[in-house]
Amino acid sequence: MPVAVKDEVMMDYDPSSPQVMNAFYRRLFPPAKLFTHREFAFTLAGDIYIRYNSFHSADDFKKEVLRLNPSRFEIGPQYSARPRDRKTLATGALQPQRRELVFDIDMTDYDEIRTCCSDKKICRRCWGYIAAAVKVLDHTLRETFGFRHLLWVYSGRRGIHCWISDAAALDLNDDQRKSLVTFLEVVKGSSQQAKKVNVRGGRDDAELHPVLKESLDVLKPEFVRVCLRDQDCFKTERQWEALLSLLPQDREVSSALRSQWQSQPDLSSEERWLDLVSAVGELKKNGKTALFHKYEKAMEDVILQYTYPRIDAEVSKHRNHLLKSPFVVHPGTGRVCVPVNPALAEEFDPETVPTVGELLHELNGIPAESEETKGRKMEDYEHTALKPYVDMFVKHVAAVLRDARMSRKSVIKEENTDF
């Protein structure tokens, strides 16, 4: 069947249309090797959810995807048995065993501190938060925890996922995942709690953990760039009151700032922050060291609260959590969940990510003879804007496989791959 999409404007490629998805899976979705014990969960049109699918081979998988034509699908863990057989297995025989360590950062968790958009929206400007989060999390995961195979993937709308495929990460049990997440979880607390950073073990003037201190150094410039300049986080009275509520309530400092700022409603966030810095600096000059330290630490906490990655902890804690597969099309936006280079996270613009419509459009424009010119049949994706992303992914997979081959001491029956 030829691609059943009209050859007109891009708007016609509606991601919720079955034909479009079918064409996408048939021609553009990168092939991936699979575990036979790995769970795949499909979401079909009309919010029908099919869990516990598993496949013998990539071809099987592709066939099933083409048959069911899901609007999206998610990847679960590798189980102790084939998930598709779960009804014939004894209770408790199907246990999640290995799974990439995954992280999910979602823009909605930043709603209280972002000023440009809210809820489902995302723009280049709020991406700054995500970029800062990627930067610091990538650094910590590599330097501190020693992981090497990190794949950052844009979630298609307003977030980012991270898949870690090191053998050590795959083998982590739920307890170990939980402890890692607890270590990384800095911004905590419900909507009813103003101060969400409490990482000094009960004493509010204690030093930060060295690893967090490192993160703080990475975040300081981000704080200036994103929060003070771009987002202008302390512009309105409500906003700078929020800032003051995070600091020690000293009459001389906080109250003075409050009255000063009330009289100058037009100050920018950067100017307010500098006011605060100089007021706190005064404390040191006047020999009030104890109070100075309190303010200094509280300001560090403010920076953490406004820039430290707000990870969705539950996703990372349990092996059986499902996470949307890379290269799936987001059903709402039509954008493909493409890998993101963490080193260039700042330059990444979610609005330029190819949509399924654009890609199919590009395909329709391929000249037929170009396939012969290179002596080898080009894959369809190589003609589209998806190519650099697929290349990035292939490189990642190759690195993981190389590593797995090097250290294959334990017997792993399945073909070991990332995905």
Next chain:
Amino acid sequence: MFKPTTRHNIPASSDPRLEVKLNKRASGVGSSGRWPYRLNFYDRPPTLDITLEEFETCAISRLRVLSHIESLSHRSLPYAQLSAAISTYLKQHLPLASNTARNVNTDEERRRDEIGHWVLRLAFCRSPDLRSRFVRSETSLFRHRFETDDVSERSAFLRSLQLDWQQVDESEKAMYADQLKGCMAWGSKEDAFRAETWFKVPWYNVPDLVGSRRVFIRGGMAYVPQSQQISLVLQAFSARLEKALELTAKNLPRLDEDERLGPVIDHLAASFLSGLGAAEYQSSENSSGSVVTADMVDDVARKHFPPCMRNVYERLKKDHHLKHFGRLQLVLFLKGIGLPLDEAIPFWRKMYGASMSDDKFNKEYKYNIRHSYGQEGRRANYPPKSSPPSPESSQLVYSRSTRGLHLDPSIRVSSVESRFPSLESRAIVSLFKSFGNLRRIADPSVDPTLTPLPLRSCQQILTQNQPGTQDSHGCPFRHFSPDNLQSFLLSSYPQLERSSPEMRDIMDSVKSAHYHVACTRVFEVTHGLKKGDGLGKDAESVSHPNKYTDRSRELEREKLDALKPKEEADDLMQG
């Protein structure tokens, strides 16, 4: 007269009777033989002759201890109190003296300790759930013994284990000096730092230290100071035990038959499971008798809801929406107070309001509600009215008379060694094969195909699924900042006044992290009870939101009942 407090202060020769004992022991099997140390990693299976009587009694006393430890750990006692409670219980049921103890038969104690452990391994290897609970309680027991052990004996024991921890050398220590100091609890005292040594282990071997940020980590290695060594030991202990249990489970079906041991082992596991009841809430008879309808919820909420449920309920009323865990918290709670499924669906429909289309509700929310009532998915549910286990069964009671089995203690099971560890060899258990569902044995009245999705206890609300930045579930005492908590309490409970002594009590308890005490105090104040009355019955404190509501409704009913005869009497007087 002066009495030395520790026995090893007495010179061995000063007391001839002691002398004799010492000699006797030395000539016997000897503590230097199979059990040189008090602590034991249980690496070698027992190569002993064991009587059936011993097989059973050793296991039972150990089981008692383990389930006691488990229930203690659910009570969130302060550390010192917990440790003292375990000590007292252990002394009674499973004493284990150190090498320096004089007039104790340490060999006999250690033998019983070991047999009990190995028998329980057989009983607990069978399901992942049982395994993990067994490992957790065994590890707590080991931890307690490790901490209370004699210092020199402990280090000798550790040497004997030959754990391969990589020591951090001086140059590396100097390189990370600042970072290492930053993670030391006592600050950065120079001499303390110099005296300390560090071990380097993969971070995932010490998850507890990582989770609480007590160690420095670099390149995947955690730098564990000597003073935190216990984490390493415990990790090694539980990891080995876990692996061994899995092996045992795999080999279990290959065992041949021995009709004498099977029932014992089965019953042990079943007892442990029913011991779980203590931590779980069972709706009491009279509360489940009164059904709550969708229209009544608002009224009941105002009069009887505990603060946590009040909060989520008010949020739902205001926003017409709740995040997942908030929904789960409220759905299960409502189920517990007697809101049947066919009332729950209209109730939730109404609460979501017009902003949500019927279609969306049916598709996305109805399923979850039905799921919580056990009508979907794996149908995980205890019907609220199903016969609740009797209170006796909720504490671990192993009664030999109920077993209905007669083992002749004189039959010697020779050389149990051959069957225990190398489970391929001869067999113990026949019933393992026919062994179906443990739960069926634990409580025959419960349909074995249903696994429980219990109502959320305070314990769970406090510790699981911490509310994220946008969430409103959780325990207000724990998850609100003090200011917000106070204004929330003031607006929800008009009986409370700002700056009243009661309010101060509540806020003090919150500050010292005794959330259930604070909640109990709210109950007392709002129900006109004295301080210390608790929930009015045995001065119980709040441990489950449903209990809060049940008691509140009971009190109301009692009050009404008290009024009724009076009215009748008045009528009579007038008539």
